[in-house]
Amino acid sequence: xxxxxxxxxxxxxxxxxxxxxxxxxxxxxxxxxxxxxxxxxxxxxxxxxxxxxxxxxxxxxxxxxxxxxxxxxxxxxxxxxxxxxxxxxxxxxxxxxxxxxxxxxxxxxxxxxxxxxxxxxxxxxxxxxxxxxxxxxxxxxxxxxxxxxxxxxxxxxxxxxxxxxxxxxxxxxxxxxxxxxxxxxxxxxxxxxxxxxxxxxxxxxxxxxxxxxxxxxxxxxxxxxxxxxxxxxxxxxxxxxxxxxxxxxxxxxxxxxxxxxxxxxxxxxxxxxxxxxxxxxxxxxxxxxxxxxxxxxxxxxxxxxxxxxxxxxxxxxxxxxxxxxxxxxxxxxxxxxxxxxxxxxxxxxxxxxxxxxxxxxxxxxxxxxxxxxxxxxxxxxxxxxxxxxxxxxxxxxxxxxxxxxxxxxxxxxxxxxxxxxxxxxxxxxxxx
Numbered sequence: 001x002x003x004x005x006x007x008x009x010x011x012x013x014x015x016x017x018x019x020x021x022x023x024x025x026x027x028x029x030x031x032x033x034x035x036x037x038x039x040x041x042x043x044x045x046x047x048x049x050x051x052x053x054x055x056x057x058x059x060x061x062x063x064x065x066x067x068x069x070x071x072x073x074x075x076x077x078x079x080x081x082x083x084x085x086x087x088x089x090x091x092x093x094x095x096x097x098x099x100x101x102x103x104x105x106x107x108x109x110x111x112x113x114x115x116x117x118x119x120x121x122x123x124x125x126x127x128x129x130x131x132x133x134x135x136x137x138x139x140x141x142x143x144x145x146x147x148x149x150x151x152x153x154x155x156x157x158x159x160x161x162x163x164x165x166x167x168x169x170x171x172x173x174x175x176x177x178x179x180x181x182x183x184x185x186x187x188x189x190x191x192x193x194x195x196x197x198x199x200x201x202x203x204x205x206x207x208x209x210x211x212x213x214x215x216x217x218x219x220x221x222x223x224x225x226x227x228x229x230x231x232x233x234x235x236x237x238x239x240x241x242x243x244x245x246x247x248x249x250x251x252x253x254x255x256x257x258x259x260x261x262x263x264x265x266x267x268x269x270x271x272x273x274x275x276x277x278x279x280x281x282x283x284x285x286x287x288x289x290x291x292x293x294x295x296x297x298x299x300x301x302x303x304x305x306x307x308x309x310x311x312x313x314x315x316x317x318x319x320x321x322x323x324x325x326x327x328x329x330x331x332x333x334x335x336x337x338x339x340x341x342x343x344x345x346x347x348x349x350x351x352x353x354x355x356x357x358x359x360x361x362x363x364x365x366x367x368x369x370x371x372x373x374x375x376x377x378x379x380x381x382x383x384x385x386x387x388x389x390x391x392x393x394x395x396x397x398x399x400x401x402x403x404x405x406x407x408x409x410x411x412x413x414x415x416x417x418x419x420x421x422x423x424x425x426x427x428x429x430x431x432x
Contacts, residue, residue, distance in 0.1 A: 002135060002136065009110065024273065030273060036104065037107060039114075039120060041104065041120065042120070045079040049123070051075070051078050051127075052081050053068060055082060055083075056089065058316065060084075060129040061089045063208045064207070068082070072100050083103070111140065118146070124426075129152055130154055131153045132150075138176035148176060148177045148178055149180075150180045150182075151181045151204075152181065152207040152418070155191060156360045158338070167194060168195075170194045177200070178200065178425045179201075180200055181204040181421050182204065183206045183414075184203065184206075186362075187203075204413075204417040205413060205414035206343070206363065206364060207415055209411040209412060209414060210412050210413070220323050223324045228296070230262070234260055234326045235266060235326060236256075236327040237266045237325040238266070238331060239318050239322065239330055240268060240269075241269050242269075242335050245355075246281050250281060250285055252329075252387045255387070262307060263307070264307045266292075266309075267311055267312065268311075269313075272315060288307075288309070291311050295310070322348045323350075327387055328351070328352050329353040329387075332357070332360075333355030333358050334356075336357045337357060339354065339357060339361040339365065346368055346405060346407065347405065349402060351375070351396070352373060352374040367411065373407055374400075
């Protein structure tokens with residue numbers, strides 16, 4: 001089965017990944033990082049044994065922060081290596097984890113490449129964030145006796161359906177994982193149904209809940225100055241949007257301007273390379289726009305009939321930007337993408353609007369809904385209605401924001417439990 005998997009992976013790499021990657025390189029300037037993905041870079045940490053943490057992209061890298069900080073606190077002598085798949089994830093690691101971990105790109109999952117990568121990293125253990133399962137990498141690590149943990153594990157509906165089609169193969173893949181720290185009872189049930197040994201599965205909760213929203217002092221005032229906001233001027237943020245969502249967001253903004261003519265909208269596309277596409281949508285409505293990267297040189301509240309729409313074309317700033325919002329819409333939910341992280345807004349006491357497609361974040365969304373901290377909008381008219389209602393009622397905004405904050409605070413403890421599992425199964429003495 002491993003040979004068949006490798007052959008299929010090679011075909012997919014040549015026929016699917018490479019054409020898309022080359023197109024993105026030519027049209028959007030997204031680097032291939034081919035040498036790094038083939039594990040042709042020099043060894044990490046001069047050959048010393050390292051702790052290896054893998055976070056596929058931006059969200060997982062940010063979520064891993066308290067875990068990385070805990071490992072460094074408990075074992076300052078252990079160098080840490082963080083790998084990502086995406087370039088945006090790499091930027092987060094280099095910016096936020098400087099001095100804590102060095103970055104490498106995760107290797108292409110072929111036997112010879114994984115052997116080079118493992119030899120270069122020389123890991124004492126591997127912690128994979130959110131159920132990243134790479135069969136050849138796991139097999140290579142198992143052959144060297146390197147223990148592996150799935151941390152903050154979750155199995156989406158789509159992934160579960162796909163994995164069930166190859167359950168026999170999945171059983172052998174999962175056998176190479178020492179311990180599964182899953183977010184919820186449902187995630188634990190699913191990983192066991194796919195072949196994980198029940199005694200290796202633990203429900204720890206969601207690490208993202210523990211990632212406290214400790215923004216730098218004065219960050220709210222800084223963002224308000226960057227956006228050119230006047231005292232009392234309101235702003236709402238549409239975060240992690242996908243194609244098909246910016247249109248309803250702009251429609252909602254048009255409706256809200258009737259009540260709040262100085263309202264500022266910040267749109268943060270999930271993929272910053274879509275910035276030009278989003279700018280074109282704004283332009284077709286006749287509104288001015290400005291990129292975040294142009295601030296503060298271009299002021300968002302420049303003279304005109306409406307304030308310019310700000311497009312967040314940078315990486316890693318969305319969570320902090322939520323702190324200045326009066327209302328937050330979390331994207332990937334009006335279109336069937338499974339949703340995105342709703343906790344970052346709740347941790348900053350912001351009322352949250354979400355669409356109906358949140359199956360990938362079912363537990364987090366359920367937590368906020370049960371606390372009355374999130375409102376589900378099923379289409380553009382509902383988004384417009386709820387946005388206008390929240391902007392008109394400060395007490396309601398405060399009520400929802402406080403409810404979300406308290407709900408998240410009640411679930412703390414996942415990082416401590418995960419570090420405890422690291423100490424028991426991966427690296428003795430790494431307990432919190």
